Amino acid sequence: MPGIKKKKPAKRVGLLAGFFMGLSLALPGACATPPPSDRQPELTFNHLAPIRLGVDRIEIVHAYAPPLRAPNVEHLLSTPPMDAAKRWAEERLRASVGPATARFTIRDAKVIEEKLPTTGGFLGYFTVEQGARYDATLDVLLEIIDGKGKRIAFAEAAAHYSQTVPEDASINERENYWFQLTENLLKTFDQEMGAAIQSHLAGFLR
Numbered sequence: 001m002p003g004i005k006k007k008k009p010a011k012r013v014g015l016l017a018g019f020f021m022g023l024s025l026a027l028p029g030a031c032a033t034p035p036p037s038d039r040q041p042e043l044t045f046n047h048l049a050p051i052r053l054g055v056d057r058i059e060i061v062h063a064y065a066p067p068l069r070a071p072n073v074e075h076l077l078s079t080p081p082m083d084a085a086k087r088w089a090e091e092r093l094r095a096s097v098g099p100a101t102a103r104f105t106i107r108d109a110k111v112i113e114e115k116l117p118t119t120g121g122f123l124g125y126f127t128v129e130q131g132a133r134y135d136a137t138l139d140v141l142l143e144i145i146d147g148k149g150k151r152i153a154f155a156e157a158a159a160h161y162s163q164t165v166p167e168d169a170s171i172n173e174r175e176n177y178w179f180q181l182t183e184n185l186l187k188t189f190d191q192e193m194g195a196a197i198q199s200h201l202a203g204f205l206r
Contacts, residue, residue: 040078040079040175040176040179041179043079043084043087043179043182043183043186044087044091045087045088045091045092045186045190046091048091048092048190050091050092050093050094051092051093051094051194051197051205052094052095052096052205052206053093053094053095053096053098053102053144053201053204053205053206054096054097054098054100054204054205054206055095055096055098055100055101055102055144055204056095056097056098056099056100056101057095057101057102058089058093058094058095058101058102058103058104059101059102059103059104060086060089060090060104060106061103061104061105061106062082062086062106063105063106063107064082064106064107064108064109064110066080066082066109066110070113071112071113071114072110072111072112072113073111073112073113073134074109074110074111074136076178077111077175077178077179077181077182078175078178078179079178079179079182079183080109080111080182081109081110081111081136081137081138081182081185081186082106082109084182084185084186085106085109085138085140085186085189086106088186088189088190089104092190096206097206098204099146099147100144100145100146100147100152100204101144101145102142102143102144102145102204103141103142103143103144103145104140104141104142105140105141105142105143106138106139106140107139107140107141108137108138108139108158109137109138109139110136110137111134111135111136111137111178111181112134112135112136113132113133113134114132114133114134114135115131115132116129116130116131116132116133116164118131118167129166129167130164130165130166130167131165131166131167131168131169132164132165132167133162133163133164133165134162134163134164134165134177134178134181135160135161135162136160136161136162136163136181136182136185137158137159137160137185138158138159138160138185138186138189139156139157139158139159140156140157140158140189140193141154141155141156142154142155142156142157142193142196142197142201144201144204153200153201153203153204154200154201155193155196155197155199155200155201156196157189157192157193157195157196158192159185159186159188159189159192160185160188161181161184161185161188162181163177163178163180163181163184165177
């Protein structure tokens with residue numbers, strides 16, 4: 001019928017266009033602002049009594065090379081076992097008078113991530129389970145080297161510690177769990193290496 005004019009939905013189109021334009025502007029801004037990260041405490045060993053050795057100097061050797069790929073995740077930790085072990089040597093071991101050298105070699109400092117099975121489906125929606133386990137290892141060799149480069153005594157220690165993390169843990173919570181993992185690993189290592197030094201390097205203690 002030529003006498004009837006059809007109305008164009010101009011306002012609706014305009015509203016939809018404005019909605020999608022606002023959405024496109026809002027999304028990049030949301031992605032560009034990550035949640036603030038909690039600052040991790042510093043892991044130190046100054047509160048422990050120093051171990052004085054009858055040597056001229058102490059060398060620290062990093063023999064472990066992180067593979068930087070799964071299942072290894074030590075490179076993702078803010079305080080990886082390698083760095084913590086280095087600091088342990090710097091703050092706990094002291095060189096006293098003597099012609100020899102103490103060589104502190106970090107042979108292993110890995111952290112392995114293992115995903116854990118969780119309940120799926122409807123029941124899983126209402127259940128918070130442990131989503132991953134992290135197994136940390138620290139293996140160190142402490143040698144006494146004479147002036148000719150010959151090893152005359154040594155002590156070694158290996159420590160292991162595991163930590164599980166809930167499946168719904170945030171980034172900050174996961175980093176806190178990782179810090180606890182390294183902290184407890186170093187506590188175990190301190191006990192093991194301290195006992196090994198007393199047993200095998202007693203003649204070099206000052």
